[in-house]
Amino acid sequence: MARACLQTVKYLMFAFNLLFWLGGCGVLGVGIWLAATQGSFATLSSSFPSLSAANLLIITGAFVMAIGFVGCLGAIKENKCLLLTFFLLLLLVFLLEATIAILFFAYTDKFRCCGVSNYTDWFEVYNATRVPDSCCLEFSESCGLHTPGTWWKAPCYETVKVWLQENLLAVGIFGLCTALVQILGLTFAMTMYCQVVKADTYCA
DSSP: OHHHHHHHHHHHHHHHHHHHHHHHHHHHHHHHHHHHHOTTTTOOOTTOTTOSHHHHHHHHHHHHHHHHHHHHHHHHHTOHHHHHHHHHHHHHHHHHHHHHHHHHHHHOGGGOOOSSSSTTHHHHHHTSSOOOGGGBSSOOTTGGGSOGGGBOOSOHHHHHHHHHHHTHHHHHHHHHHHHHHHHHHHHHHHHHHHHHHHHHHHHO
């Protein structure tokens, strides 16, 4: 009975991780597309031009693919170490996704805003009269060093708040689906880990 339960969880977890791996491929693909077509998209800091939404998506996609592979391998091999590693890495993915979402909403020029309350918030960060290039009305290299007349004036907090209110249903559905997928993966991993431990104990 325990063996049959283990086999069921094994194949369910393999299927889940295969979908997880394919999802990572999709995220990686979007990141590569953004890097190729919009290299300056959502640049977070002029000091670190490589820190952009595109590169973060590429890193996340590759990380998710690696985790999906570890999950598939752990399920097929019924390896406790790999299953536990998958469980811990999946928690890290959730935190990484949350961080990327926050950074994206805070910095992307989609919202046409600058700073939490206004563009002067960045003066303390840089300790100078400048803002990130994503705050510019027309993006260009080092445009954040220009005069305030070339920057967005709207505060990002209020802008994002309004956007979230207007898209509350879509954001809620996306957040719920993401949370359910994460919870499902964690549940599969821990259930199979426990089943492998039980099977090993039974065989011993």
